[in-house]
Amino acid sequence: MILQKIKNLNYLVIFLLILLSFIGAAGLYSAADGSYHPWASRHLIRFYAFLLMALVISTIDIKLIYKYSYSLFLISLILLISVEIIGVLGKGATRWIRIFGLSIQPSELVKITIILALAKFYNDIKFENVKKISFLFFPFLILIIPFIFVVIQPDLGTSLSIIMLGIFILFFVGIQLWKFILGFITAVISIPILLQLIKPYQKDRIISFLNPESDPLGQGYQLIQSKIALGSGGATGKGFLQGTQSYLEFLPEKQTDFIFTLIGEEFGFIGTIFIISLFILLIAVCYFISIKCFHSFGKILALGIASNIFIYVFMNVAMVSGLMPVVGIPLPLISYGGSVMLSIMISMGLVLNVDLNYNLKKLSNA
Amino acid sequence: MFYSEQKKQISTYNRRTFFLFLLKLSLFTAVGWRIYNIQILDASKYKMLSKKNQIDLEIIFPLRGKIFDRNNILIANNEKVYDVYLIPENTKSISNTLSALSKFLDIDFAKRRKIIDLSSKVKKFEKIKIFENISWTILEKIETNKYNLEGIFIAEDHIRIYPYKEVFSHLLGYISKPNQKELSLPFISKMPDLDIGKEGLEKSFNPILVGKPGQREIEVNSKGRIIREISKVDSIQGKELLLSVDSRIQEYSINLLKSYRAGSINLINIKNGEILCMASTPTYDPNKIIKKPNKEYWESILSNSLSPLTNRSLQGLYSPGSTFKMIVAIAGLKHGVINSDSTHSCSGKIEFGNRLYHCWKTNGHGRMNVTDAITQSCDVFFYEISKKLGIDKIAKVAEDFGLGQTFDISMPNQKKGIVPSRKWKKNTLGESWYAGETLISGIGQGFVLTNPFQLAVMTSIIASNGKIVEPTIVKSKKVKFKATDKYSKEIKIIKKAMFKVVNENKGTAFKSRLEDVKFAGKTGTSQVRRISLAERESDDFRKKEQEWKNRDHALFVGYIPYDDPLYAISVIIEHGGSGASTAAPIAKQVFNFINKLDL
Numbered sequence: 001m002i003l004q005k006i007k008n009l010n011y012l013v014i015f016l017l018i019l020l021s022f023i024g025a026a027g028l029y030s031a032a033d034g035s036y037h038p039w040a041s042r043h044l045i046r047f048y049a050f051l052l053m054a055l056v057i058s059t060i061d062i063k064l065i066y067k068y069s070y071s072l073f074l075i076s077l078i079l080l081i082s083v084e085i086i087g088v089l090g091k092g093a094t095r096w097i098r099i100f101g102l103s104i105q106p107s108e109l110v111k112i113t114i115i116l117a118l119a120k121f122y123n124d125i126k127f128e129n130v131k132k133i134s135f136l137f138f139p140f141l142i143l144i145i146p147f148i149f150v151v152i153q154p155d156l157g158t159s160l161s162i163i164m165l166g167i168f169i170l171f172f173v174g175i176q177l178w179k180f181i182l183g184f185i186t187a188v189i190s191i192p193i194l195l196q197l198i199k200p201y202q203k204d205r206i207i208s209f210l211n212p213e214s215d216p217l218g219q220g221y222q223l224i225q226s227k228i229a230l231g232s233g234g235a236t237g238k239g240f241l242q243g244t245q246s247y248l249e250f251l252p253e254k255q256t257d258f259i260f261t262l263i264g265e266e267f268g269f270i271g272t273i274f275i276i277s278l279f280i281l282l283i284a285v286c287y288f289i290s291i292k293c294f295h296s297f298g299k300i301l302a303l304g305i306a307s308n309i310f311i312y313v314f315m316n317v318a319m320v321s322g323l324m325p326v327v328g329i330p331l332p333l334i335s336y337g338g339s340v341m342l343s344i345m346i347s348m349g350l351v352l353n354v355d356l357n358y359n360l361k362k363l364s365n366a
Numbered sequence: 367m368f369y370s371e372q373k374k375q376i377s378t379y380n381r382r383t384f385f386l387f388l389l390k391l392s393l394f395t396a397v398g399w400r401i402y403n404i405q406i407l408d409a410s411k412y413k414m415l416s417k418k419n420q421i422d423l424e425i426i427f428p429l430r431g432k433i434f435d436r437n438n439i440l441i442a443n444n445e446k447v448y449d450v451y452l453i454p455e456n457t458k459s460i461s462n463t464l465s466a467l468s469k470f471l472d473i474d475f476a477k478r479r480k481i482i483d484l485s486s487k488v489k490k491f492e493k494i495k496i497f498e499n500i501s502w503t504i505l506e507k508i509e510t511n512k513y514n515l516e517g518i519f520i521a522e523d524h525i526r527i528y529p530y531k532e533v534f535s536h537l538l539g540y541i542s543k544p545n546q547k548e549l550s551l552p553f554i555s556k557m558p559d560l561d562i563g564k565e566g567l568e569k570s571f572n573p574i575l576v577g578k579p580g581q582r583e584i585e586v587n588s589k590g591r592i593i594r595e596i597s598k599v600d601s602i603q604g605k606e607l608l609l610s611v612d613s614r615i616q617e618y619s620i621n622l623l624k625s626y627r628a629g630s631i632n633l634i635n636i637k638n639g640e641i642l643c644m645a646s647t648p649t650y651d652p653n654k655i656i657k658k659p660n661k662e663y664w665e666s667i668l669s670n671s672l673s674p675l676t677n678r679s680l681q682g683l684y685s686p687g688s689t690f691k692m693i694v695a696i697a698g699l700k701h702g703v704i705n706s707d708s709t710h711s712c713s714g715k716i717e718f719g720n721r722l723y724h725c726w727k728t729n730g731h732g733r734m735n736v737t738d739a740i741t742q743s744c745d746v747f748f749y750e751i752s753k754k755l756g757i758d759k760i761a762k763v764a765e766d767f768g769l770g771q772t773f774d775i776s777m778p779n780q781k782k783g784i785v786p787s788r789k790w791k792k793n794t795l796g797e798s799w800y801a802g803e804t805l806i807s808g809i810g811q812g813f814v815l816t817n818p819f820q821l822a823v824m825t826s827i828i829a830s831n832g833k834i835v836e837p838t839i840v841k842s843k844k845v846k847f848k849a850t851d852k853y854s855k856e857i858k859i860i861k862k863a864m865f866k867v868v869n870e871n872k873g874t875a876f877k878s879r880l881e882d883v884k885f886a887g888k889t890g891t892s893q894v895r896r897i898s899l900a901e902r903e904s905d906d907f908r909k910k911e912q913e914w915k916n917r918d919h920a921l922f923v924g925y926i927p928y929d930d931p932l933y934a935i936s937v938i939i940e941h942g943g944s945g946a947s948t949a950a951p952i953a954k955q956v957f958n959f960i961n962k963l964d965l
Contacts, residue, residue, distance in 0.1 A: 127375040172386060174378045193499065231404045231412020244585070269405040280394060287387050291380065298892065299379060303386070305469045310390045321404055 010289070010355045014051075016282045016328075017333065017348060021047040023275060024334035026240070027263045031255045034241050039255050039336045046338055050083070050345035059236055062357040065129050065252045067365070073113040073142065079106035080149050105339035109189070110146045111165060113349050115304030117142045118166075122173045123297035123363055127154025130174045139170060157327030161311045168307035169300060226258055226320045229265040237268030239305035255336040257328055261320045272317075275334070279313045290357045297363045298354040305347040312340075387722035411625050422586045427560050428577030429524060431604030432456065433538065434566065434723040435613040436640070436841050441534050442568070445527040448505050448520050452481060455490035457517025466514045470507045479758035480883060481905045491591050493519060498658065526561065526656055532649040533617045537609075537777075537839070538675035539565025540652035561656075566649025566677070570776035577604035610640035610841040618959050619645035622952050627914070628940035630678040634832045636925065639837045639847070641775065642965075643956075644819065646678040647760060656751065683815040684938055685891030688743045688945065689923045692828060692860050695736050697763040698751035706859045709735045712746035723749050726891070727859075740863035742871050743889060745809050752808025756800060760807065761787035766852070768823035768835075769816050774838045775777050783820060783865055786813035811893055821923050824937035825887075829865070829934050830859050831923035864888055865928045868950075875922065875950035883961050887924020887935075887953060889945030917941040922949035926957045933960065 023043065028039035081104055083097050097104055118139055122130065130136045143166040150159040167180060229243065238244065243265035254262050264272040286306035291300045310331055316331040318324040330337055332344045404412065433442035450471070456505030457463045465479055473481075477496075479810040484494050500508075506514060526541050528534060541561040543553055553573045554562055562576060563569040580601030585593040619631040623645055633643040649669065654663045667674050675683060698704045714730035715722050725731065725745040731738070739747035752760065764770060770785030785791070786807055788799040806812035818823075819837075832854050833847040864886035867873040874889040893917060925931040935953050940946035 050659055127371050127378075171820055172379065172382050174375070174382070175431065206901050225406055228412050228415045230401065231408050231418035233405055234413065235411040264401070269402065272405065276394060276398060276401075280391070283390065284387070287383060296375070296379075297694060303383065307386070307390075310393075313399060314390075314393055317401070321397060321400045323397060323400050 002059060005356055006055075008331075008356055009055070009058065010285070010352055013282070013285055013348065013352060013355070016278060016285070016289040017051065017054075017345075018027075020275075020278055020333040022281075023263070023278075024259065024331075024336075027259045027334060028255055028336055030241050030243060030260055030266060031259065034318065043336055043341075046341050047333070047345075050341055052186065054345045054349030054352065057346060058352035058356060060353065062298070062353055062360065063363060065116070065353065066120060066123070066363045069113075069116040073110075073117040076106055076110040076113040077146060077149075079104075080110050080146060083153070084149070099170060102338055102342075103340065107146070107150045107153070107155060108339045108343035108345075110150075111158075111308055111349070112137060112305070112343055113160060114142055114146060115169065115301060115308065115347075118169050119297045119300035122300055124220050124365075127174065131176060136175070136179075139166075149203065155328070156325075157315065157329040160327065161308075161315060161329065164311050165304065168310075169304050173296075173300060188191060203317050204239075208362075222258070222326055224254075226261045227322055229261045230321065232328065233265040233271075235269045237264070237266045237271055240266055242266060256330050257335065258320055259328070259335045260317055260331050263334070264320075275331075276313070276317065279309065279332075280304055285309050286351055293354055293358040295360055295363050298360075302351050302354045305314065306353050308347060309344070312344075368878050375592055378696075390449045390757065395686055397789050422592075424582040424584055425557055426582060426598075426601040427557060427582035428579055428601035429603040430541070430561075431571075431575040431606050433575075433607045433609060435609050435611050435616075436642075437612065437614075438608070439527065439613050441530055441609070441611075441613060442538055443527050443529065447523050447525045449501040449523050450500055450508070451493040451519040451521055451869050452485065452486040452496050452954055453491060453493055453517050453519050454488070454520075455517075460517065463515055463517050464513070467496075467508075469499065469520060470504050491592075493521070498523075498548040499525060503767060512785060524843045526652075528652045530617060531651045533613070533620045533645075534611070535649045535652045536646045536679070537566050537611065537616075538652065539563055539568040539656045541568055542656070555937040563900060565675075566778070567609070568777060569778050571607055575604040575607060578602040590882060605751055607842045610635070610839055611644065612642045612963070612965070615643040615956070615960060616645055619643050619956060620647065620649065621649040623939075623956060626700060626939045626942055626948075628672050628678065629942065629952075630682060630818040630938045631938045631952065632679050632819050632937075633956065633960070634822050634826045634828040634835065634934045636835055636931055637828075637832075639835050639841045640841060642933070642960075644677075644679045644839075646682070647715075648672045648674040671672060673931050677777070677779075678817075678938070678940075679819045680817055681776055682938070682939075682940075683781055683783050683817055684919050684921070685810065685812070685814055685892035686769075686810040686816045686821060687919070687921055688892035689821055689824075689890035689921050689936075690747075690814060690816075691740055691743065691748050691808075692758055692864070692888060693764045693767055693769070693824070694748050694752055694755070694808050695740060695860055695863075696767075696853055696856040697743065697755050697760050699736070700763065700853060701755060701759055703751050703754045704734070704736055705737055706737070710739075710747045714746070716746050716749050718749070718753065718805060719800075719802050721802055722725055723802075733790075736859060737863040738872075740860065740888065741866040741870060743874050748808045751795050751804045752804045753801070755804075755808075757804045757807055758787050758789075760804070761785045761790070763853075764814075767827050770818050771820070771825065773819070773837050775837050775840065780819075781817055783815040783817055784813050800896060818936045818938045819940060821921070821938075822934055825923040825925055825936060826934040829886075829931035830863075835934075854883055859888060861928075864924070868924065869928070874946040875924075875953075877946070878950040879956035880954060880958060880961070882924075883926060883957070884928045885926035885953075885957050886931075887922055889950050890919075890921030891944040891946070892919045892921060892922070894941065914941050917943055918946035921945045922953045923948060924950075924953050924957075926961075933957075 025040045025044050028043050029036060032039055032045045079097060097106055121139060125135060143162060147159055147162045150162060171180065243262055260272065263275065283306045286302050290302035290306065293299045293302060312329060315324060315327065315329040317327060321325055330340050332340060367823050390629045429444050432440060435441050452463065454460060460482055461516045464481060465474065481494065481496055488494060505520065508518065508520065528538060542564045544562050546556065548554065548562060548595045553576045554560055557579055563572045568575065578601060580599045583596040585596055615633060623631060624647060629647055631643060631645045634641055650667050653914055655662060711733050712725055712731040714728050731742055731744040734744050734747045765786045770782055772780040772782055789797050791797055803812055823835060824838055827833065832850050832852060832879055834850065835847055867889065868875045868879050868887050869884055870876060875887055920939040922937045922945050923935065925934040935956060937949040937953045939948045
């Protein structure tokens with residue numbers, strides 16, 4: 001049984017994960033001036049540990065996952081709320097909680113449990129009820145509660161990705177387009193109110209995004225330096241370990257949010273396009289799994305996870321290339337960081353699980 | 367019903383899956399396009415920005431070339447000195463460090479405030495210079511207490527040093543920071559902080575003494591901290607300069623002059639034009655000018671009415687007095703106004719154009735030929751021949767002997783002096799020449815002005831029988847002088863007379879003669895002010911002690927040995943009295959000194 005499952009695993013997904021994590025390790029090796037310490041080695045150790053965990057998740061009975069989707073969502077929500085109470089301080093924002101010796105960002109986990117909860121919800125209701133307003137209430141709660149807690153942390157990037165994730169899933173399950181448009185208009189109107197709520201440093205970030213050259217040594221500094229690093233890489237890059245911008249500490253947070261810039265400087269346009277292509281391939285495989293899956297739970301789960309990865313990659317690349325404010329979104333499997341790695345590998349375990357169980361007719365509590 | 371519902375759901379899912387995938391693909395295309403713009407289209411712009419970001423060029427200042435005298439004795443050198451720096455990031459408490467340092471160096475309250483103030487302004491790893499040129503003993507103390515002096519950093523530097531202090535100051539000058547105008551000079555490009563020569567040879571030889579800067583390409587990070595050195599081109603020290611000057615003679619001459627308030631001694635080797643000595647007093651110590659703070663020293667120099675900064679050898683202008691008589695005699699002989707035997711009778715004065723022109727010897731010299739007139743320095747004889755020559759012929763000869771001109775000896779600010787002529791007076795004063803002025807000029811008074819070095823060159827030309835001696839201050843330039851017979855006959859007669867000046871009983875410098883190596887010369891006493899008739903008629907006016915600034919300048923020019931001359935000298939003592947009593951004995955001492963040296 002287990003052997004059969006291992007044999008049927010989607011090895012393309014596993015190959016892509018390994019490839020991406022190795023690219024990440026190479027970038028981190030370079031970020032540490034050609035040293036495995038402190039990032040590259042830990043990055044790989046984490047990857048293999050979490051890969052093992054993902055394989056375990058992929059072999060769990062999908063009915064169990066389905067059954068405990070709401071419970072998992074609740075647990076992650078409690079973790080998220082407890083961050084407010086017992087969280088330790090990190091970079092002016094409270095985002096971390098220590099579990100089993102690991103610093104974990106519950107907001108990363110909550111994105112996956114949101115997908116699980118929404119998948120279970122839309123798996124359970126009849127398709128004709130999807131369009132009813134009353135049936136929007138529960139999904140809205142699933143999205144808005146974690147969103148509020150992430151906003152007050154405050155974590156602009158993650159709250160934005162929760163919104164985008166919700167939009168992708170709700171659109172997929174069949175919510176009419178005009179409801180999104182209405183929601184968008186409501187959001188635009190409420191922007192002045194939101195601006196009152198956000199913290200000054202977040203306002204600075206938005207201002208610096210709108211005009212980075214206005215303050216080249218302050219908020220816009222990161223963006224300008226990131227563009228210089230990317231641009232000076234040119235078509236083929238300066239070569240591995242030859243990136244001067246990041247090496248000379250011009251590049252802030254080069255091991256996390258700006259790892260894409262570092263790789264772009266050393267491997268040029270070819271390197272950056274290669275990485276984006278790998279992610280497109282990974283997302284496409286998830287889409288394929290979603291399409292071939294018979295049951296709605298698996299379909300929504302795979303698509304939600306694909307969307308989540310898309311959001312990470314798109315926001316990160318848009319951020320370091322100056323298309324978006326610097327909101328602190330890492331690049332999955334490449335940036336250094338335990339929480340994101342954990343959340344990505346859990347979600348990839350789930351995708352592999354869906355892939356193994358695509359032919360189940362219907363999942364229900366009955 | 368149920369079946370169709372499910373079919374509808376599947377088709378919705380599939381449609382929307384397709385749409386979502388397309389949306390994500392197009393969003394990826396957007397960021398891809400953005401990346402393409404940055405990495406391909408604008409790559410050159412960002413590549414340039416990246417270079418600017420990271421590479422700093424640091425200029426390595428070259429060491430200034432050393433200067434030696436003719437015997438390879440260092441007269442301008444660079445000395446290693448130590449500066450004390452504070453690096454704020456290396457100390458936990460700047461005030462503790464300064465307190466610890468104040469045990470060895472004087473840090474008053476104001477200085478302390480300034481340092482602390484400055485350290486808060488600069489980057490934490492930037493060095494702040496807090497003391498310059500600390501002494502060896504203090505350096506040792508700081509080094510042994512290094513562990514109590516967190517953040518203190520000692521760095522080597524070089525300072526120009528003149529071991530002979532004031533002896534060569536007028537020749538060498540000194541160095542200092544370039545001014546706005548000098549900054550555009552080609553040899554100091556890129557080195558605005560480098561000290562350059564401001565006076566004398568240090569100034570004229572700047573282009574070769576400065577040397578070539580080196581540079582260090584260094585990588586710096588965003589905070590300006592140095593990461594590593596990319597390339598280094600060492601600086602090239604300025605070339606060494608070997609002077610013709612002999613430090614022994616120079617020092618000896620300066621010491622002789624120190625007995626007087628102001629004066630000048632110049633010695634030239636007539637065979638090759640090498641200047642062996644160019645001494646001028648009062649003088650100054652260039653080391654004290656270079657060493658900061660120098661405000662007090664500067665003020666003492668500038669307030670000195672004798673202007674120690676003036677190099678009297680080249681910038682001091684004096685009436686040549688009787689030393690000019692050789693020129694007039696040569697002109698007279700040349701133009702046939704006199705011959706070696708023609709005589710004039712001196713009665714102590716002659717009348718010309720309603721005016722009396724006096725000889726220094728009130729009772730007159732009696733009948734004189736040209737040799738006697740030079741030997742005893744009879745003024746009336748020269749009044750007579752000047753009268754016949756006219757000023758322009760005298761001027762021509764004077765110019766041929768180097769008067770009224772500057773020399774190519776790399777010394778800045780030479781003063782030409784005046785060789786008066788009809789044309790000169792018309793051009794500068796707008797007046798026509800009076801015949802009486804010719805008489806005054808004939809004894810080296812009136813308009814005639816020369817600097818002491820010109821007189822030394824004039825004497826060199828006489829001593830070398832008319833060869834145009836071109837003086838040089840740099841050694842081993844083997845020069846062939848233009849040999850000319852233009853005045854050789856006349857000079858022969860003059861030289862005989864100059865020998866008698868020193869070596870004959872009646873000669874004005876007889877008291878200064880040397881027995882072992884005989885020399886020849888001519889005394890001169892140049893009037894500083896007009897002597898009134900009343901004074902002149904009082905018997906004792908020459909003996910009377912005059913106020914210093916009213917006293918005559920004492921001059922002497924000469925050469926040694928008399929029969930085969932090698933060296934020519936000029937001596938001027940400002941307000942020194944008579945040439946015979948003051949200047950000639952100094953020349954004798956210098957000649958005596960060089961006779962003992964093996965040159």
